[in-house]
Amino acid sequence: xxxxxxxxxxxxGVLHHLMGRGIEKRKIFLDDQDRLxxxxxxxxLVKEDAMDIYAWALLPNHFHILCKTKKRPxxxxxxxxxxxxxxxxxxxxxxxGHLFQNxxxxxxxxxxxxxxxxxxxxxxxxxxxxxIKNLRELNESPWSGHSALMxxxxxxxxxxxxxxxxxxxxxxxxxxxxxxFVEEGVSLGRxxxxxxxxxxxxxxxxxAVIASRRRGQKQVSDERILGGGDYVEGILAExxxxxxxxxxxxxxxxxxxxxxxxxxKEHGLSLAELRSGSRRHAVVQVREELSRVAVMxxxxxxxxxxxxxxxxxxxxxxxLSIGGKKVR
Numbered sequence: 001x002x003x004x005x006x007x008x009x010x011x012x013g014v015l016h017h018l019m020g021r022g023i024e025k026r027k028i029f030l031d032d033q034d035r036l037x038x039x040x041x042x043x044x045l046v047k048e049d050a051m052d053i054y055a056w057a058l059l060p061n062h063f064h065i066l067c068k069t070k071k072r073p074x075x076x077x078x079x080x081x082x083x084x085x086x087x088x089x090x091x092x093x094x095x096x097g098h099l100f101q102n103x104x105x106x107x108x109x110x111x112x113x114x115x116x117x118x119x120x121x122x123x124x125x126x127x128x129x130x131x132i133k134n135l136r137e138l139n140e141s142p143w144s145g146h147s148a149l150m151x152x153x154x155x156x157x158x159x160x161x162x163x164x165x166x167x168x169x170x171x172x173x174x175x176x177x178x179x180x181f182v183e184e185g186v187s188l189g190r191x192x193x194x195x196x197x198x199x200x201x202x203x204x205x206x207x208a209v210i211a212s213r214r215r216g217q218k219q220v221s222d223e224r225i226l227g228g229g230d231y232v233e234g235i236l237a238e239x240x241x242x243x244x245x246x247x248x249x250x251x252x253x254x255x256x257x258x259x260x261x262x263x264x265k266e267h268g269l270s271l272a273e274l275r276s277g278s279r280r281h282a283v284v285q286v287r288e289e290l291s292r293v294a295v296m297x298x299x300x301x302x303x304x305x306x307x308x309x310x311x312x313x314x315x316x317x318x319x320l321s322i323g324g325k326k327v328r
Contacts, residue, residue: 012069014068015067015068015108015111015115016066016107016108017064017066017122018065018066018105019065019104020062020063020082020105022099022100023100024101025061025101027060027061028060028061028062028063029060034092035058035142035143037085041081041085042056042158048072049072050070050071050072051067051069051070051074052067052163053066053067053159054067054119054159054164055122055146056144056159057122057125058143059131060131064125065122078104086099086100108225109226116167116168119145119149123149124138124182124185124186125144126138126141135179135182135186139152139179146182148161149164149175150179256294256300256308257308259293259294263293267285267289274287275308275309277309287309287315290309302317
């Protein structure tokens with residue numbers, strides 16, 4: 001059974017991280033003409049006052065855009081962008097059928113907390129993917145917004161360069177500080193916490209979620225929003241009472257498999273090893289963290305977790321028995 005898709009969030013002045021992929025992970029950009037066509041459509045959206053664009057990157061089989069909506073609903077702008085591009089792409093390459101995989105992904109982002117981080121993350125995609133070899137090549141590449149911020153790409157005045165660079169200082173100093181910030185991000189590698197919403201991503205991992213719960217801080221979250229609890233509440237309140245139905249405050253449980261996969265990924269452990277009953281120290285630690293998340297955050301019983309992991313109940317309940325509190 002498939003879960004119903006949540007409605008996208010949109011309002012004028014909201015920052016969005018947009019991602020779109022080719023169907024079956026196929027390429028959506030086959031040559032420079034394709035890329036220039038897509039960029040030209042982005043430029044047109046800006047000139048039509050539909051959105052401001054702060055960062056973007058074109059990879060062979062997907063794209064990233066960081067934008068702020070203005071006078072036109074996001075759904076309308078994206079329909080115009082993606083449908084127009086797909087029609088032109090199919091005509092040029094003599095193909096038929098869908099080009100993009102399902103719906104594009106849209107994450108509403110808390111601007112003051114994430115704008116600079118997302119600009120850096122999006123522009124470093126070309127380097128992480130091995131499409132360019134180093135930062136010098138990134139400075140010159142026409143296939144992301146970074147070169148425009150570095151003033152190395154003529155004709156990209158439509159990109160909101162001044163707004164982004166103002167976060168780093170004035171004039172040439174701001175550009176130097178921005179470049180240093182990007183350089184510092186190279187060693188950070190992939191940043192899964194920046195490509196989705198929800199409490200785990202906003203707080204930076206399950207450990208932070210547990211710590212927040214222990215402090216008695218129950219934060220509202222939503223899978224469509226990257227930001228703190230107060231920001232999430234404000235966004236949903238602004239968008240109307242119907243959106244309150246989508247609040248994630250721990251009332252809806254996610255599956256143990258989903259929890260286990262996420263925690264294993266954080267710690268570089270395989271799901272098979274976690275469920276093997278191994279007594280290796282690293283495995284025991286991850287098993288205990290999963291137990292804390294499942295019981296303390298998601299409301300599972302210790303017996304539920306033990307059955308999933310294939311261990312005895314005491315392996316789960318003993319580490320969770322704090323201050324004499326009994327865990328089911």
